[in-house]
Amino acid sequence: MDWAVLDRGATDLDGSAGLIVLDAGGTVLYERAADESYAAASVIKIPILMTVYADAAEGRLSLDERIGVGEHMPGTGVLGHVRGVADLTIRDHATLMTIVSDNTSTNRLMERVSVERIAERMREWGCVRTELRRKMFDFEAANRGLDNVASPREVAGLLLRLVRGELVDRATSDAVLAVLEATQDDALIRRYLPARTKVAHKTGSLDKVRNDAAVIWAERPVVTVGFVNGVPDIRPARSLLGLLGWLAFGAAGGDAEGLPSEWPEAR
Numbered sequence: 606m607d608w609a610v611l612d613r614g615a616t617d618l619d620g621s622a623g624l625i626v627l628d629a630g631g632t633v634l635y636e637r638a639a640d641e642s643y644a645a646a647s648v649i650k651i652p653i654l655m656t657v658y659a660d661a662a663e664g665r666l667s668l669d670e671r672i673g674v675g676e677h678m679p680g681t682g683v684l685g686h687v688r689g690v691a692d693l694t695i696r697d698h699a700t701l702m703t704i705v706s707d708n709t710s711t712n713r714l715m716e717r718v719s720v721e722r723i724a725e726r727m728r729e730w731g732c733v734r735t736e737l738r739r740k741m742f743d744f745e746a747a748n749r750g751l752d753n754v755a756s757p758r759e760v761a762g763l764l765l766r767l768v769r770g771e772l773v774d775r776a777t778s779d780a781v782l783a784v785l786e787a788t789q790d791d792a793l794i795r796r797y798l799p800a801r802t803k804v805a806h807k808t809g810s811l812d813k814v815r816n817d818a819a820v821i822w823a824e825r826p827v828v829t830v831g832f833v834n835g836v837p838d839i840r841p842a843r844s845l846l847g848l849l850g851w852l853a854f855g856a857a858g859g860d861a862e863g864l865p866s867e868w869p870e871a872r
Contacts, residue, residue, distance in 0.1 A: 608635045610864065611852060614845045620813070620836035622845060623757040626853045627828040629768050634827070634856050636758070642734045643832035645755035646809025647681070647706045648816045649737055651763055651785075654807075655772055656718055656726040657699050658781050662773040668696040672713050678741055681810075682707025703807060704787040708741035715740050730766060735759040757830040760818045764828045767805075768820055782820065793817035794829065796847030797865040798854055815842040821850065824858025844868070 615622040615637055625639040661668045671692045677685040682705055684690060693701070698714050701707035715723070715737075723737050734756040767785075772778040785805035793808050794817040806819030818830040831849045833842040844867055855861030 607864070608852065610868065611635065611845075611848055612637065614841075614848060614868075618833065618836065618841055618845060619838070620842065621834050622842075623830075623832045624849055625757045625761050625828075625830050626849070626856060627761050627765060628856070629765070629826050629828075631765060635852070639758040639761075639830075640734070640756055642754040642756055643816070643834045644811060644814050645735070645753045645832075646811045646814050646816050647711075648755055648760060648807050648809040648818050648830075648832070649735075649753040650702050650706065650711055650809075651760065651807050651818060652727050652730070652732070652735070652737065653711065653714055653718075653723055654699055654703055654784060655730075655763060655767075655781055656723045657695060657714055658777050659726065659773050660718060660722070661695070662777040666695060666718070668694060668699075670695050672698065672717055674709060675713055676709070678708035678712055680708045680741065681705065682709055684709040700784055700787070703784050704789055706790075706808070712740045731762060732759045755832070757818075757832055761828050761830045764805075764818060764820050764830070768826050768828060785820070792843055793846040794819045794821070794831065794850035794853075796843060797851045797867075799859075802854065802859065804850075810839075813837060813839075815839055815846060817846050817850075819850065819853075821853050821857050821859075823854055827853045827857040829853035 623638040625636040626634040660666050673692045698710040701710040767778045767782050770778045782805045790808040795804050803822040809816040813836050814834050816832045821827050831846045836842045
């Protein structure tokens, strides 16, 4: 794969980029600044989702338990626009948190399982740079410097755990991957991929931030994570993450000849 063009794109970016691609055995196929901490945005919802499903598999909670919608959060999601919904199952909250990045559902799940429990799980899974420090749209905590952060390598490790069936068991891992596969945002890692490509992923966006963490399947699965922070114009960030996905798709055995037409080297 032509990883050099990805390096050039990241170098030319007005911002910082942490990128990594792993095969299913954990071998690094490409990496760039993968151990640094970045603003996680909604990619931090991956360990929340994993904690919910792992706790359910171990009998600590039921995915069928209903919890109230509560205070509606701004930003991404649908519950802020559907005011007639009073409560949902934990499973439905987890689905909305993931596939449309619903911040209301995210906060309800964080309240139900607790930030401390999610942090405990992340330590169990080897995360030391990836930290969930506050709920969504908690501006008071943000003003105190409590931001949710993550490293590309650690998030890739979480996804690799799912690929290997190591989130409690194969069934639990596959259930989480199925939720991630329903993510609606296709503007980043999925940007240039064929429409029917199987991708389980979670995106994250803030002002000047575009992130995506994915498992891409072709002949075999490949894990890829890209965090792009500090970009005044998000368009190059989208293109860079699209190129990351395209090259990872090729590494997975997909037909990724040439480069996407949006890239200067392809012209």
